[in-house]
Amino acid sequence: MTSSGGFKKWVHSKRAPSLVKMSFVSIAALSILSWTIIIIEGDTGFTNLFDSKTWGNASRFIANMAGIHDSTTPSFLVLDRWLVTGVLAYETLLMSILAIFISGFIALATMLPAAKNISSGEMGGIKSTTGTVAYYIVRLAYAFSRAIPELVWALLIVFFLSPGVLAGALALAFHNFGIIGRLTAEVVENIDPAPARALRTAGASNVQIFLYGILPQTLPQFLTYSLYRWEVVIRTTVIIGFVSAGGLGREFILRLNWFHYTDVTLLILWYLILVLCVDMISFWLRKLTKFS
């Protein structure tokens, strides 16, 4: 872009509509346009909303979930079913942990080239083209990994790997390493360069600089972000299961397709328990990392 300077000047000048204003107008236009498109397309389901049949279906569905019309005991009242699905919940939990560890490892391994201050040699290293190229490659990989939703990753992965916990964990990891990596790289970019410089003048090797100058400042934030992502990951494990990647999600979609509604309720209950537990553990661990 040759006119980039001119463009920048135009953006910052008073005459240009500010980005904020422009965004508001476009968001407003977008929402109006969206509703127009939806209504023009017809068959929105809005007419169904006032149809007694829809409400009948919906209430029957809820009744089925609660097991009211069921002759057998609803599964969520049977201890045995709780135990059987508990195994799946355990599997799901492990899948989320595995996923967050894989993405964390990749993020940690790639955070240095992804941080501008490191790759440009600002920390005392030498500026090299390799560093710059690595910076763009890693940043591009992050963007790609982030932009593709977990579900798409999972769909692609089950084509190559046998469906199961590993496939699901990999799908989750591929989506999340971009997010954790980007956040961590930003942390590295904002660290205080003084310790690293001091270490370098004292003759420390690159590994030592990394271990004592960079890592201590980055690790707490990195752990916090990973824990936050873990909370999100446990919620999405179910989705991954929809494409047969194992755990609660697969069972959920199967039971729904077999019309075992009380089982669906049981699985949702387990899911909520998992989400709650993970939220609490993560909250507790985040507090721990702050104090240390």
Place this chain on the structure above:
Amino acid sequence: MLLCTFFWSLTAVNWNGPIVHTGGGSAFITFLSALFPPELSPSFIYVCITATVKTVVFASAAMTIAVPLGLVLGIVASGQIVENNSPSRYYIIITTRLLLGAMRSIHELVWAVLFVAAIGLSPLAAIISLAIPYAGILGRIYSELIQDVPNEPIETLRSAGASPVKLLMYGYIPLALPDLLSYTFYRFECAIRASAILSFIGIQGIGYEIQLSLHDLLFDQVWTLLIFLVVLIVLVDLWSTNLRRRLMD
């Protein structure tokens, strides 16, 4: 300790079974080679564009429901419109918090599956199922932002005799506005991503097209759609990042 957790999580993987299934390796190579070139016929590009537009349409329609709903619930959950000494205050806050928590802990796709089962496959089901968890998360963040507002201006208004509603209108909301808007835009970005996945249950959009092409083993089409998805999300990401930086200044 972290390493132990990692190895513990590895036990869940069934290492004895085949990890790469039969033909998986060659399928991978076929898939990769389909990138050169992706499907670029005009008719397919048209399909991609319609799918992209549909994805954005559902996302913004859902946000138009989620934002007002989240704002109302968030204000109630922040407890600022109820008089401090009223005895029901505590219960109102707890109930709305629980409601918001329940709304957001169930993933949008799970809501979608439930809604499709309950009211049938329609755009409405998609919009509602996207709006519910988003209203839940927006409501929670809104309530926190409203609570984090600096205290002095509020106290000044209160000592001037402002009612709780006036406090909200002239105190809390204007003070929290940049944060509120910034977070809303961030969520809009997320909604587009979510809308792309939502179409996996059969509602038109990028996800639906990806699924169709993948099932037909048309990997070149999958690549085109993936490129559309990545470009859409990166663009929205850039927009929202820049806008939020501007809002925060």
